[in-house]
Amino acid sequence: MSAAKPQPRRVHSGNRRDDAARLAVLHAADDLLVEHGFGALTVEAIARRAGVAKQTIYRWWPSKVEILLDTLIEDSEKRLPVPAGSPTADSIRGYVRGFARFVTRDPAGKVLLALLAEAQHDPGTAKSLHERFLGPRRVRERELLATGTEAGEIAPKLGPDATIDALLGPVVYCALTGASVPRGLVDTLCEDLLRPRAD
Structure with missing residues (x-):
């Protein structure tokens, strides 16, 4: 029985995904501020626009x-x-x-x-x-x-x-x-x- 061919190591893309999510949040905040002003800017709106969970934002930023x-x-x-x-x-x-x-x-x-x-x-x-x-x-x-x-x-x-x-x-x-x-x-x-x- 021949030895199983080793599988290539899986490249983890977590950091890339995290960076993409971080950039999406920054761009969303920037866009929403210009569109609606500081007073109307909320973490919930940023999360919706960026396509990330609100908990993700609070994990990276306190406000x-x-x-x-x-x-x-x-x-x-x-x-x-x-x-x-x-x-x-x-x-x-x-x-x-x-x-x-x-x-x-x-x-x-x-x-x-x-x-x-x-x-x-x-x-x-x-x-x-x-x-x-x-x-x-x-x-x-x-x-x-x-x-x-x-x-x-x-x-x-x-x-x-x-x-x-x-x-x-x-x-x-x-x-x-x-x-x-x-x-x-x-x-x-x-x-x-x-x-x-x-x-």
Whole structure:
């Protein structure tokens, strides 16, 4: 009697399935937020749209805020990375322009605006938003300005945090109030804040 031919090892696809389900949840949360707003967004609706069990979502995320934060972190890394390497005045200006597009046109930018708004009256959201997104991004933005300053590309008139707030704050205000970012605003901000005035 011949020995049975060994069967090939079965490749477990659990991780792939988990990753597919995770991405489905992130996309569903993103889409539903844009369609219905933060207040109407529920874990039940996300589960239905993603085609996963509600228990699966709660196993991975404690709340819809954490789901939205994962969405924001992933999407911003792809679509709004903080420039690395040796920045120029133009690349910093390009980053601020990209930020303006992100918060006014990109669905992920809507997630950021929703979380900023929610953070105003929910300390838990504010804490998570700062710890997971705003804080780490601010570290890279400070490095961007420091490297540009050391290279002589820019000469900020304010400290790093005040400079970043002054560059991005007016853009966020426009987006939060539903106004378009005025043409030339980014150029004016960058020129006034990053370069010394001519004598």
